[in-house]
Amino acid sequence: MALKMEITVERWPIAGTFTISRGSKTEAAVVVFTLTDSGFLGRGECVPYARYGESLDSVCAEIEKLRDALADGATRDDLPGLIGAGAARNAVDCALWDLEAKRTGRSVSDIVGLPRLHELSTAVTVSFGDAQAMAASTKGFANRPLIKVKVGGENDAERIRAVAEAAPASRIIIDANEGWNDDNIVENMLAAAKAGVVLIEQPLPAGKDEILAKIPHPVPICADESAHGTDDLHTLLGRYDSINIKLDKTGGLTEALRMQKRARELGFGIMVGCMVGTSLAMAPAVLVAQDADFVDLDGPLILREDRKPGLVFEGSRVSPPQPELWG
The missing domain is CATH 3.20.20.120 (Enolase-like C-terminal domain)
Incomplete structure (x- = not known):
């Protein structure tokens, strides 16, 4: 089965208003990237941040640029050579980690080599x-x-x-x-x-x-x-x-x-x-x-x-x- 990719924008209302020195907002606008391969599904979420020149459109476009490379087998280690650091790479990197965990039946923490996760x-x-x-x-x-x-x-x-x-x-x-x-x-x-x-x-x-x-x-x-x-x-x-x-x-x-x-x-x-x-x-x-x-x-x-x-x-x-x- 070919690798399938989906980019979705989601909006999650904030309870009231969240305010910092730069301004206020009433919702969290996030981008979710989903990878599906042979019935296994991996997801990653990122939050575009205007302070760093990011928007929902720019982040979605950055992820879209990776479609061919991912279809050709690009890995997490390849990402820094394909896309700059920031929200878009975060969503893709985390989706690849999640997909590997689902494929192998091992937790990401086990793959990384961390001790048992604690609260x-x-x-x-x-x-x-x-x-x-x-x-x-x-x-x-x-x-x-x-x-x-x-x-x-x-x-x-x-x-x-x-x-x-x-x-x-x-x-x-x-x-x-x-x-x-x-x-x-x-x-x-x-x-x-x-x-x-x-x-x-x-x-x-x-x-x-x-x-x-x-x-x-x-x-x-x-x-x-x-x-x-x-x-x-x-x-x-x-x-x-x-x-x-x-x-x-x-x-x-x-x-x-x-x-x-x-x-x-x-x-x-x-x-x-x-x-x-x-x-x-x-x-x-x-x-x-x-x-x-x-x-x-x-x-x-x-x-x-x-x-x-x-x-x-x-x-x-x-x-x-x-x-x-x-x-």
């Missing part, structure tokens, strides 16, 4: 808003062990104090999404340190972060928009303490695992994060997150309804994916 504790996310509204949202998560808070505007020190007071027993990550600048970063970092924040994610715009090598880090700093793949890591030394690995940035599980290994060798801490998508997008990231200092895979919890079957969430705990979902 993880994920951060939950509080959207950007004014200090009072964010404190109220944070208070609703005060029983969760790890909360990620979106900042990146004027008066962030006030937001930081408010959310820390609203959840005194929780560890808090501050994510500025490139929203700070050289003039306010020291003040905001000191406010974060005073509030007991455990990590600050991407405080400055990618490519405009030279000051991070010159100022103290009273709270560890994590690279997100500045960290896409393994080749970026050497440029981050001395500026960042941790990196956020997202499969939509790396171009799939294959590169994410490579990046994780090299990051550990260089002494970086590791967060495994996500865009807002369904459990199909989170499932491969669960494998990378088995060795992470911070896990941020709450994308499905932001949706009004998740894919079925999906990952099983109990509070902040998330179980490894079942084969019916992926891998």
